[in-house]
Amino acid sequence: MIGAYGADPNRYQFIPRVLLIITHGEQVLLIRRSPIKRLWPGKYNAPGGHVEKGEDPHAAGVRELAEETGVSVESLILRGLIVAETGLDGSGILVFVYRGVAAHQALRASSEGEPVWVRRAEMAALDLVPDLPQVLALTLDQPDFFYLYKIPHADGSEEVSVRFERS
Amino acid sequence: MIGAYGADPNRYQFIPRVLLIITHGEQVLLIRRSPIKRLWPGKYNAPGGHVEKGEDPHAAGVRELAEETGVSVESLILRGLIVAETGLDGSGILVFVYRGVAAHQALRASSEGEPVWVRRAEMAALDLVPDLPQVLALTLDQPDFFYLYKIPHADGSEEVSVRFERS
Numbered sequence: 001m002i003g004a005y006g007a008d009p010n011r012y013q014f015i016p017r018v019l020l021i022i023t024h025g026e027q028v029l030l031i032r033r034s035p036i037k038r039l040w041p042g043k044y045n046a047p048g049g050h051v052e053k054g055e056d057p058h059a060a061g062v063r064e065l066a067e068e069t070g071v072s073v074e075s076l077i078l079r080g081l082i083v084a085e086t087g088l089d090g091s092g093i094l095v096f097v098y099r100g101v102a103a104h105q106a107l108r109a110s111s112e113g114e115p116v117w118v119r120r121a122e123m124a125a126l127d128l129v130p131d132l133p134q135v136l137a138l139t140l141d142q143p144d145f146f147y148l149y150k151i152p153h154a155d156g157s158e159e160v161s162v163r164f165e166r167s
Numbered sequence: 168m169i170g171a172y173g174a175d176p177n178r179y180q181f182i183p184r185v186l187l188i189i190t191h192g193e194q195v196l197l198i199r200r201s202p203i204k205r206l207w208p209g210k211y212n213a214p215g216g217h218v219e220k221g222e223d224p225h226a227a228g229v230r231e232l233a234e235e236t237g238v239s240v241e242s243l244i245l246r247g248l249i250v251a252e253t254g255l256d257g258s259g260i261l262v263f264v265y266r267g268v269a270a271h272q273a274l275r276a277s278s279e280g281e282p283v284w285v286r287r288a289e290m291a292a293l294d295l296v297p298d299l300p301q302v303l304a305l306t307l308d309q310p311d312f313f314y315l316y317k318i319p320h321a322d323g324s325e326e327v328s329v330r331f332e333r334s
């Protein structure tokens with residue numbers, strides 16, 4: 001079946017996600033993932049989640065941030081994209097990486113995990129999700145829009161490449 | 168089956184496309200779509216196409232532009248996203264709208280259609296794809312990153328809303 005605007009569901013598709021790099025002064029907003037999560041239990045990651053039907057990535061970012069941390073933002077700016085191969089035939093993952101500044105410091109936990117404000121100098125001591133240091137640096141420490149491409153290997157390692165969109 | 172990085176193919180997905188708003192001086196690059204195309208035969212649109220497995224949207228933009236028009240660009244900057252409902256259960260369309268400046272004026276046609284340079288003042292006389300004037304204005308005439316959301320109605324009309332990401 002072909003949908004509106006010629007949409008062909010047999011085409012390659014992306015499972016859309018958002019990742020939210022939110023700061024308040026010198027601190028970055030992280031979540032210690034619930035210990036019962038399938039992927040990366042107990043590790044620290046930035047807030048984020050899936051884009052659902054009926055919303056654009058920006059709206060998904062505002063929603064996920066409120067749900068997972070109780071934080072609202074003054075702005076949310078798209079800073080880069082992460083494309084990840086998944087090993088599934090027809091589906092990759094596309095992560096929209098947003099940079100935002102929190103409107104307040106107060107946090108509220110959810111079933112996803114415990115939100116915390118962390119200074120970047122203190123991060124090295126935490127059990128972080130593997131790509132978080134690189135994504136933080138790409139989002140916070142350089143001005144160009146970035147593309148991060150990840151291909152997982154069978155041994156658990158991954159091939160990572162980065163490109164920049166010069167403006 | 169769950170893929171790498173926890174990818175769940177039962178999640179809502181996007182069929183990813185690119186749309187390329189390319190200028191050369193005062194002119195905009197359009198393609199008169201082949202008369203045998205299923206969607207919008209014979210109408211004028213900006214170049215574009217699907218993002219394929221193994222490429223990010225920026226790479227897809229460079230490839231589609233070369234294939235459809237023979238044009239190479241000095242830069243390609245992401246300026247907005249179009250989210251379109253399709254009526255399909257699990258798949259929307261996500262269009263990455265890029266702004267670029269052509270490195271040269273020479274064009275080369277393909278089976279997709281005939282590429283042409285058109286001055287904006289001359290566009291009103293052409294049979295354009297319905298949303299092209301709005302997308303051109305959003306991309307070329309205002310500075311903010313935009314989100315265009317489209318829901319098609321059964322009678323062929325559509326509901327369109329726009330939001331801006333203030334930087």
